[in-house]
Amino acid sequence: MFYLGLKQQLSLVSPPVFAGVCRCFVGVSRCRSDPRGPQWTGYAAVMSSLLLLLLPLFILTPTTALEFRYHRNGEIEKYLRDISTSNPDIAHVYSIGRSVRGQQLWVLVLSLSPRHHSIGIPEFKYVANMHGNEVLGRVLLLQLIDDLVRGHRNKEAWSVQLLNSTRIHILPTMNPDGFDDAGTHCQFSQGRFNHNGVDLNRNFPDAFAGKRQQGQFVEETQEAEVRAVIGWLRSETFVLSANLHGGALVASYPYDNSNGGSEQVGGASVTPDNDVFVHLAKVYSYNHGSMHRGDSCKDGLSFNDGITNGYQWYALKGGMQDYNYVWAQCLEVTLEVSCCKFPPKDQLPALWTENREALLAFIRQVHLGVKGRVFDSFGVPVQNAVVEVKGRSNICLFRTDKHGEYYRLLLPGNYTFTVTYPGHQVLTETLDVPHGPDRYSALKHDFLLRRAADNSTHYTPTEFSPTPTCNYTLNVEGRCGAVATPTWTGVSAALGLWAALRFLSD
Numbered sequence: 200m201f202y203l204g205l206k207q208q209l210s211l212v213s214p215p216v217f218a219g220v221c222r223c224f225v226g227v228s229r230c231r232s233d234p235r236g237p238q239w240t241g242y243a244a245v246m247s248s249l250l251l252l253l254l255p256l257f258i259l260t261p262t263t264a265l266e267f268r269y270h271r272n273g274e275i276e277k278y279l280r281d282i283s284t285s286n287p288d289i290a291h292v293y294s295i296g297r298s299v300r301g302q303q304l305w306v307l308v309l310s311l312s313p314r315h316h317s318i319g320i321p322e323f324k325y326v327a328n329m330h331g332n333e334v335l336g337r338v339l340l341l342q343l344i345d346d347l348v349r350g351h352r353n354k355e356a357w358s359v360q361l362l363n364s365t366r367i368h369i370l371p372t373m374n375p376d377g378f379d380d381a382g383t384h385c386q387f388s389q390g391r392f393n394h395n396g397v398d399l400n401r402n403f404p405d406a407f408a409g410k411r412q413q414g415q416f417v418e419e420t421q422e423a424e425v426r427a428v429i430g431w432l433r434s435e436t437f438v439l440s441a442n443l444h445g446g447a448l449v450a451s452y453p454y455d456n457s458n459g460g461s462e463q464v465g466g467a468s469v470t471p472d473n474d475v476f477v478h479l480a481k482v483y484s485y486n487h488g489s490m491h492r493g494d495s496c497k498d499g500l501s502f503n504d505g506i507t508n509g510y511q512w513y514a515l516k517g518g519m520q521d522y523n524y525v526w527a528q529c530l531e532v533t534l535e536v537s538c539c540k541f542p543p544k545d546q547l548p549a550l551w552t553e554n555r556e557a558l559l560a561f562i563r564q565v566h567l568g569v570k571g572r573v574f575d576s577f578g579v580p581v582q583n584a585v586v587e588v589k590g591r592s593n594i595c596l597f598r599t600d601k602h603g604e605y606y607r608l609l610l611p612g613n614y615t616f617t618v619t620y621p622g623h624q625v626l627t628e629t630l631d632v633p634h635g636p637d638r639y640s641a642l643k644h645d646f647l648l649r650r651a652a653d654n655s656t657h658y659t660p661t662e663f664s665p666t667p668t669c670n671y672t673l674n675v676e677g678r679c680g681a682v683a684t685p686t687w688t689g690v691s692a693a694l695g696l697w698a699a700l701r702f703l704s705d
């Protein structure tokens with residue numbers, strides 16, 4: 200607000216007065232004998248002092264707020280680089296790979312530790328423009344960056360607390376090639392697909408496709424943009440995510456697909472974390488200016504509370520949100536943020552106003568539930584320990600990452616956790632979980648394992664059946680390179696030792 204106010208003050212200064220102040224700034228003594236009299240001289244002196252005080256702000260801050268328009272891909276790259284260069288303490292830009300036509304997929308990360316993960320700080324992401332002609336998300340995410348950076352610079356609590364507690368990754372366009380080809384029609388699909396004519400939201404490995412098809416998840420079947428996102432998911436332990444689309448006004452949550460098993464409930468395909476997903480979707484729709492009303496777009500479909508189960512709306516294979524949830528233990532929802540896929544430019548400020556609070560409130564949900572680390576009997580954090588919550592049989596088990604960390608998004612209540620790791624006793628603990636988003640932190644709880652006696656029976660974690668290939672291999676390009684399949688080997692011990700050393704140095 201202060202930043203906006205400052206700009207308004209400047210624009211109110213008329214050119215002749217402003218010029219006069221500048222001259223005084225150069226030579227104060229000349230102003231003292233100004234023929235306009237002592238009153239004018241005093242005013243000029245005050246203004247020049249004010250300018251001296253404000254000068255650092257002009258140097259450190261952009262002179263204009265981000266314009267409401269559709270920035271080209273090259274302009275987005277420049278904007279993200281500028282933000283990163285001028286705010287190295289909280290911003291960092293990186294690419295997760297290239298599109299089919301070779302355009303970089305740029306991500307801006309905002310955090311107090313923008314270059315590296317910090318233990319206990321959850322990783323969050325927003326992705327937009329996966330369908331090249333659904334463009335409002337690009338605008339919203341750029342405005343969000345502008346807003347967060349400006350808020351942090353002005354020490355506004357809402358921004359400072361978010362960046363202190365969260366690492367926020369923002370990919371404004373996942374399909375820059377499609378955007379270049381996009382028509383501006385509200386409903387048509389010109390530009391929806393990538394340069395190979397593939398719908399990227401049908402191109403991810405699918406947990407419900409059956410084992411035979413899962414075996415076909417070789418890299419040739421995945422588009423460059425999808426491989427880039429898969430590599431990204433393996434390089435960071437994302438906890439919560441949203442994927443911004445257009446053409447409807449609704450928050451849609453997993454699953455998008457089903458194979459007719461026990462996940463099908465009343466026409467929906469329901470995840471074990473359905474309560475959390477419904478909450479997440481409602482956080483967006485109720486903080487949005489109108490989504491929660493469930494008004495229909497021109498297709499006549501309306502949605503209770505402005506939310507829907509993806510499968511119940513329409514089934515789709517190979518969607519990104521199912522992939523995030525099943526394989527990357529990242530809860531993702533799909534946000535349809537405008538009835539018109541390519542809204543006229545003059546509507547952008549109002550559409551930003553409708554979405555701003557919802558975008559911020561959704562990020563805060565990354566602090567739901569419980570977070571912590573799992574330590575072995577030597578006090579070393581361990582990778583690939585299974586952390587299960589009773590009553591939630593995930594298709595692929597939630598495991599600790601290379602730092603020995605786990606994050607479980609849960610609504611307030613009592614939950615029984617079971618932690619398993621080879622060579623150690625099964626640990627069961629019940630935790631009383633409060634509401635974390637208000638405090639910008641999930642409940643912190645570490646699990647300390649004890650070595651199993653040699654004659655103890657081994658516990659097998661309850662993996663949901665039929666089990667997909669949770670540990671299939673897929674070579675990915677980009678900065679991550681090929682990522683090792685999770686295994687219960689000595690590698691994890693080495694990583695654990697490394698993590699322990701890192702922990703001691705934190």
Ligand SMILES: [Zn+2]
Nearest residue numbers: 330333444445
């Ligand atoms: Zn879409």
